[in-house]
Structure formats: C-alpha cells, structure tokens
Amino acid sequence: MPQVTRGPTHFPMQYQVLARKWRPQSFHELVGQEHVTRTLVNALKSGRVAHAFLFSGPRGSGKTTTARILAKALNCHAGKPGEPCGQCVACTEIAAGNCMDVLELDAASHGLIDQIREVIDAVNYNPARDRHRIYILDEVHMLSTGAFNALLKTLEEPPPHVIFIMATTEYHKIPATILSRCQQYAFKLISFPLIRTRLEQIARAESIQISTTALEQVVFASGGSMRDAMSAFDQVIAFSGLTVRDEDVILLLGLVEPAVLEDTVRAIATHDAEKTVRIVSNLVEAGQDLQNFWRRLLAHFRNLMVLKAGVADTSILGVPETLIPQLRSQADLFSREDLLRLYDALFKIEGELKYASQVRFQVEMGLIELSQIARMRSLEQLIDDVARLYRGEPAATAPAKPGPSIPQPGGGPAAEPGRYSQQKGMPSTAIVMEKPGPSPVEPPASSEAVFRELDGTNERPRDLLLKIAGSVQKASLEPVLLSLSGAELRGDVVTLDPGTVNEFFRRQIRENLPLVAQAATAVVGHPVRVQLGEEPPQAAADAPSVRTPVSGSSEEGLMQRLQREPVVKSFLDVFPGPIKAEKIDK
Numbered sequence: 001m002p003q004v005t006r007g008p009t010h011f012p013m014q015y016q017v018l019a020r021k022w023r024p025q026s027f028h029e030l031v032g033q034e035h036v037t038r039t040l041v042n043a044l045k046s047g048r049v050a051h052a053f054l055f056s057g058p059r060g061s062g063k064t065t066t067a068r069i070l071a072k073a074l075n076c077h078a079g080k081p082g083e084p085c086g087q088c089v090a091c092t093e094i095a096a097g098n099c100m101d102v103l104e105l106d107a108a109s110h111g112l113i114d115q116i117r118e119v120i121d122a123v124n125y126n127p128a129r130d131r132h133r134i135y136i137l138d139e140v141h142m143l144s145t146g147a148f149n150a151l152l153k154t155l156e157e158p159p160p161h162v163i164f165i166m167a168t169t170e171y172h173k174i175p176a177t178i179l180s181r182c183q184q185y186a187f188k189l190i191s192f193p194l195i196r197t198r199l200e201q202i203a204r205a206e207s208i209q210i211s212t213t214a215l216e217q218v219v220f221a222s223g224g225s226m227r228d229a230m231s232a233f234d235q236v237i238a239f240s241g242l243t244v245r246d247e248d249v250i251l252l253l254g255l256v257e258p259a260v261l262e263d264t265v266r267a268i269a270t271h272d273a274e275k276t277v278r279i280v281s282n283l284v285e286a287g288q289d290l291q292n293f294w295r296r297l298l299a300h301f302r303n304l305m306v307l308k309a310g311v312a313d314t315s316i317l318g319v320p321e322t323l324i325p326q327l328r329s330q331a332d333l334f335s336r337e338d339l340l341r342l343y344d345a346l347f348k349i350e351g352e353l354k355y356a357s358q359v360r361f362q363v364e365m366g367l368i369e370l371s372q373i374a375r376m377r378s379l380e381q382l383i384d385d386v387a388r389l390y391r392g393e394p395a396a397t398a399p400a401k402p403g404p405s406i407p408q409p410g411g412g413p414a415a416e417p418g419r420y421s422q423q424k425g426m427p428s429t430a431i432v433m434e435k436p437g438p439s440p441v442e443p444p445a446s447s448e449a450v451f452r453e454l455d456g457t458n459e460r461p462r463d464l465l466l467k468i469a470g471s472v473q474k475a476s477l478e479p480v481l482l483s484l485s486g487a488e489l490r491g492d493v494v495t496l497d498p499g500t501v502n503e504f505f506r507r508q509i510r511e512n513l514p515l516v517a518q519a520a521t522a523v524v525g526h527p528v529r530v531q532l533g534e535e536p537p538q539a540a541a542d543a544p545s546v547r548t549p550v551s552g553s554s555e556e557g558l559m560q561r562l563q564r565e566p567v568v569k570s571f572l573d574v575f576p577g578p579i580k581a582e583k584i585d586k
Contacts, residue, residue, distance in 0.1 A: 019230040022202055024065055025086050027073075031198055031226060032190035033062055039185070044073050044082035052155055052164040054140075056171040057187025060225025063167040064104075066187075066385055067136045070165060075130035090130050097473060101130040107139045113146035120154045123162045133162050140166040141173035148175050155179045162212035182440045189224030191315060192216075198226065199233055208237060210244040220295040221253045224318070254289060256296040257322055258481050259313040260332060265304070266341070268370045275368035280360060290363045298346045304331040305339045309553075314359060341373050386482060387466055430433075461486030461497065464523070468494070471519040480508050481516070488533075494520045495533040504534065 007078045022031045027037040036055075043049055053064040053070070072084035072091045079085035081374065086095070103383065119135065127133045137143075140400035143151070155164060155178065161467070168174060196219045202287070203210055221508030222229035232253060240248045250257055260279065266336060267275040283293055303317045307324075314324050349366040358363040462485075469481035496516075498506055509532055517530040 009344070017231070018202060020228050022230065024062070024069065025072075026084060027069055029081070030062055030066065032194045034183045035065060036187060040070060040073075043084040047081075049163070051162070051184040053159050053166065054174070054182040054184045055133070055165070055167045055187060056174075056188055058225065059169055060222075060227030060229075061187040061189060062226065063187055065183075067167060068102075070131075071099075071136065071147055074132045074134065074163065075101060076101075076273065077130075099130075101127040101132065102134045102136065104136040104138065107137055109140040112144060116143065116147040116150050120150065123154060123159055129253055131161070135162070135164050137164065137166040139168060140172045140178075141168045145175075148178055152177055152181070152488045166318055170453040178210070182335065189312055190226050192219050192224070192318060192320070193315075195219045195222060195224070195226055195229045199229060200231070202230070207235075208244065209240055210236075211279055213320075213322075214246045214249040216322070217249045217253065217467055219254055220319065221255060228446075232512065254292060256288065258326070260293075261297060261300045264328060265300065265330045266333070268367070269330075271371045271446070272370045273371050276371060277364050280364050280367065284360060290359045294346070294350055294353060294363060294366075298343070298350055301305055301339060301343050301346055303327055304334070305343060306334070307331045308334070308336050338373075342370055345370055362371065383478070383482075388469070415537045420523070438531050461488050463542055464489060464494075465496070467523045468516065468519050471522050473513055473518070474512060474515050477508070477512050477515060480505050484509075487520075489524060489528070492528050494524070494528050494530045496530065497533055 030367065032035050037502045053067075055066060057063055069084065071084055072086070072094045073079070075086040075090045075094065076084040077090055079088070084091050086092075090099065090101075094102050095547075097104065101117075122421055122477075125133070158164065164182075171186075196215060199215055199218065202208075203215070214236075218232050219230050233403055236249055236252055239252050247253070260283070264276065267273075267279065280290070283290060295437075296373075303319060304327060307315060307327055307357055312322070315322075317327070319327070330470055331339075345366070349362065349369075353359055353362055392513065465481060465487040468487055469478045472478055472481065481496075483501050483505055485497040487499065494517075496507075513530055517528065520528050520530050527564055
C-alpha cells in the first residue's frame with residue numbers, strides 16, 4: 001500500500017482588529033493627549049520619574065496605551081531616554097503583553113485584598129531581566145476598600161526598582177489617600193478633527209474607499225473615543241468590504257441622517273404637524289430606534305441653542321464642520337426663548353419614553369406638541385404689543401394664527417381687537433394674541449378728549465396709566481393696571497379710572513396702592529397720592545343675604561348687566577347653556 005504523504009497544514013492568519021493593529025507604539029503616535037506626553041517625555045529625559053502614576057479619563061482616550069509606552073520607555077534596552085526603540089526584546093514583549101517584568105492586572109478581577117497582598121509580596125523580588133518591575137493596574141477604582149488600604153504603604157514607599165501605573169475611568173472613586181501618593185494625569189476626549197485625520201490615514205493604508213461624509217458619521221458615532229471610532233470603522237468595513245457606501249454607515253451604526261433632523265426642525269418651525277407624523281412613519285419603516293432618534297433630536301436642539309447663544313468655537317458641538325452652515329440656518333428659525341422651551345419639552349418627553357408602552361405614539365404626540373410650542377410668543381412681546389395698541393400704534397410683531405380666545409379681564413379697550421388665548425398644554429408664561437383686523441386700536445373716547453398737564457406737556461390719561469404700569473415694581477400688578485381705563489393727575493393726586501373692571505382687580509389695586517403711588521411719583525417727578533376713582537358703595541359685610549327668584553323684565557335687565565361683566569362672558573364662553581337668574585337681597 002503506497003504511503004500517503006501529507007503536506008504542511010496551513011491555518012489562516014488570525015485577523016487583528018484595527019484598534020490593536022494601529023495601537024500607538026510611541027509617544028509621538030498618541031493623538032490628542034499632548035499635555036500628558038510632553039510631561040512624561042521631559043520627566044524621562046531629566047530622570048525625574050515618579051514611583052506611582054495615575055491616569056484618569058474617559059474610555060478610549062489612551063490611558064492603557066500610554067501606560068505601555070511608558071513601561072517600554074523605562075525598560076527599553078537600546079532607545080534614547082523618552083524614546084523607546086520598539087525593536088528590542090523588552091519593547092516587543094511589552095507590546096505583545098507577555099513581558100515578565102511588566103504585569104498588567106485588571107482590578108475588576110484582581111481587586112480583593114488577598115490578591116493585592118500577593119502583589120505586595122512580589123514587589124520585593126528584583127526584575128527578571130529589565131531595569132524596573134512595573135505594575136499596570138487597569139480600572140483601579142474597582143479595588144475594594146481593604147485592597148486600597150493594603151496598598152497604601154507599598155504605594156508610598158515601594159522598592160527602588162518598582163513602579164506603579166494605575167488607570168481609571170472614574171476618578172472620583174479613588175480614595176484621597178491613594179491620590180496623594182501618585183502623580184496624576186488627566187486624559188481628555190479626543191477632538192473630532194483628530195479622530196477623522198487618524199481614520200483617514202488608516203483608510204489609505206488599508207486601501208478602504210470611503211467618502212468624507214461617511215467617515216464623519218463614523219467619527220460622530222465615536223463620541224470622542226479613538227477606540228470606539230476604530231471599532232465602528234472596523235464594523236463598517238466588515239459589512240461593506242473595501243468600498244463603503246454612505247447608506248451602509250447610516251444603516252449599520254443606527255444613526256439618524258442630518259437631513260432627517262433638518263426636516264424635523266423645519267416641520268416644527270412651520271407648525272407642520274402632518275409632516276412630523278410622516279417623518280415618524282418613515283423612521284419606523286426604516287427600522288430606526290425611535291428613542292435613539294429622540295436623543296439625537298435633543299442633542300440637535302442643544303447644538304442650535306449653542307449657536308444661537310453666539311458661541312464662536314464650533315468644535316464643542318461635536319458635529320462635522322460641513323454641517324455648521326445648515327445648523328446656523330436652522331437656528332435662525334427660532335428665538336432663544338423658543339429653543340429653551342423646545343429643549344425643556346424634549347427633555348421631559350425623553351424621560352417619558354422610557355416608560356411608554358407605545359413609543360411611536362408618544363413620539364408622534366411629542367412632535368405635534370413641539371410644533372405648537374414653536375408658534376407661541378413670549379409674554380414680554382405681547383405686553384409690548386398691547387402697549388403699542390393702546391397708544392394707537394401698530395403691533396411690533398406679527399400675530400400668530402387665531403385660536404380659542406379668553407376675553408381680557410375688565411373688558412378694557414384691548415378686549416375686543418386684541419384677544420388673548422392660552423393653548424392647552426402650553427407653558428403658562430406664553431400666550432397667543434389674535435388681531436382680527438389691520439386697523440390699529442383707537443384709544444377710548446372718554447380719554448381721547450381729555451388732556452391733563454404733566455410736567456408742562458399734555459398727557460393723555462391712557463398714556464399716563466401706561467407709564468405708571470411700566471414703572472411699577474410688582475410684575476403681577478402691571479396687567480391689572482393695564483385693564484383700567486386711564487389715570488388723571490390733579491395737583492398731587494393721581495386718580496385711577498377703573499372703568500368696568502371687576503371687583504377682583506379693584507381689590508388688587510387697593511391692596512397695592514403704595515406700590516402704585518411709588519411708580520406714579522417716579523413718573524410725575526414729585527410725590528403724589530394715588531386713589532381709585534368711582535368706587536361703588538360698599539354694602540355691609542355682615543348683612544344676611546336672601547335669594548329670591550327674579551322674573552319678567554327685572555330678569556332681562558339683570559341678565560343684560562351680567563352679560564356685560566367680563567368674568568361672566570368668559571364663563572359663558574366655556575360653559576354655554578341656560579342660566580337661571582336669582583336676585584340676592586342683602
């Protein structure tokens with residue numbers, strides 16, 4: 001039987017992910033941490049190397065990589081101080097993670113006191129080959145309290161040949177006694193341009209065809225972590241191959257396209273509720289996570305607010321530079337107050353989405369609510385418009401679309417041409433004003449023909465009232481004063497004309513007469529006394545009241561008088577229906 005000869009068995013080489021393959025091997029290859037590398041290189045060159053280091057910062061910022069480079073620089077056999085050669089046996093073994101004199105320990109799995117005591121006992125042994133015995137403790141905040149206490153003395157006075165390098169993502173969990181024994185280095189998130197430049201270098205070296213837009217989306221998904229960016233880039237390459245399409249990046253990473261966010265913002269700005277519902281429907285059909293969409297929309301409005309606030313450094317937005325002009329044009333669609341209200345509503349709805357049984361319905365209703373909030377005008381704008389209308393001037397801002405109205409308390413001159421309505425579910429500080437016609441509101445006939453002398457100039461009673469209302473210190477008192485008909489100055493007495501204002505407003509003014517007098521004194525220029533004119537006769541408070549039915553012509557007259565009362569008119573607008581009139585005898 002012939003003997004069968006077998007050739008050598010060939011196994012495919014194991015693939016090495018980009019995060020490991022392109023891991024920095026020297027200080028000058030580190031990206032975005034120049035403040036750390038410069039200090040360490042200078043310390044190595046001068047020989048002022050501490051016995052304990054603590055590297056803290058966000059994930060993927062290069063803490064463990066820097067610890068390995070520092071270990072190579074300390075134990076390198078051929079390199080210059082601060083510059084490991086990368087070729088000697090110490091450098092190659094440390095890079096591969098199998099050097100006997102450099103021990104990497106994960107505190108999450110070696111954080112018990114017994115395991116730390118084993119490390120403490122081992123520090124007394126000399127290095128097997130290199131100059132230093134180096135311990136790299138990753139995620140050191142996971143050590144138990146007993147382990148930290150056991151490490152204190154050794155960490156403060158270790159043997160001359162031992163160096164501790166600790167890394168953590170949660171600096172605040174490290175005891176102060178440990179912090180005081182270490183040189184501390186704070187790592188920071190890597191800026192997006194630096195991550196993009198690094199990925200472009202990797203793409204050229206790996207012969208990967210990818211557009212700038214797709215690469216920016218990968219960078220955006222990293223959140224400032226170089227390791228996360230490389231992991232996402234590796235995932236995209238595995239999905240698309242050597243030619244990466246833009247739509248593949250969006251689909252694979254679960255991102256929300258900037259065009260979708262822009263359409264949503266413009267639909268909110270134009271109050272297009274139908275378009276917002278269509279956007280949600282398209283996202284559901286595309287298999288998008290609606291909670292992720294809402295988080296992206298929340299971050300998008302944050303960016304709009306930052307640009308609206310006038311921040312010049314756009315790098316803090318964390319978005320590609322190519323999107324900045326689009327964001328500026330979107331921010332111009334809103335005022336600062338609008339953006340603040342919209343962000344508050346977005347933040348509130350985000351918390352509700354966690355417990356929503358129907359996320360889609362919640363997102364749809366939330367977008368419709370945002371489109372209604374965007375049409376509201378601030379209370380300051382409305383007060384300014386009311387003041388202009390009372391002076392017979394056109395409103396400074398265009399009124400919003402008509403909505404359900406509530407008559408102005410007191411039935412003042414602005415109650416008919418300029419009505420107010422508060423939309424359901426909206427913040428109480430924002431109301432919508434309707435203006436039925438283009439003609440300005442004429443001042444009341446009773447005040448138009450009456451002029452009084454004020455500091456040598458003719459002053460209309462309505463204008464004098466507006467000045468007093470604008471000078472009053474109590475903000476809630478200003479709309480109450482504006483509901484009056486006018487104010488008249490005679491000598492040192494200012495008489496307020498209540499007109500047809502209700503008793504509630506009269507009582508508010510009577511209780512705050514000192515504040516009104518203070519404002520009137522500031523307007524007139526000399527001390528004055530304020531009184532409320534045309535006071536109705538006060539009935540005895542303790543007189544018993546008797547309800548007797550009213551009929552015939554008396555009932556008709558009573559109903560006509562009641563219907564002229566603003567409070568009754570407002571009540572009838574909300575609750576239309578038959579009313580039985582009764583006369584109250586006191």
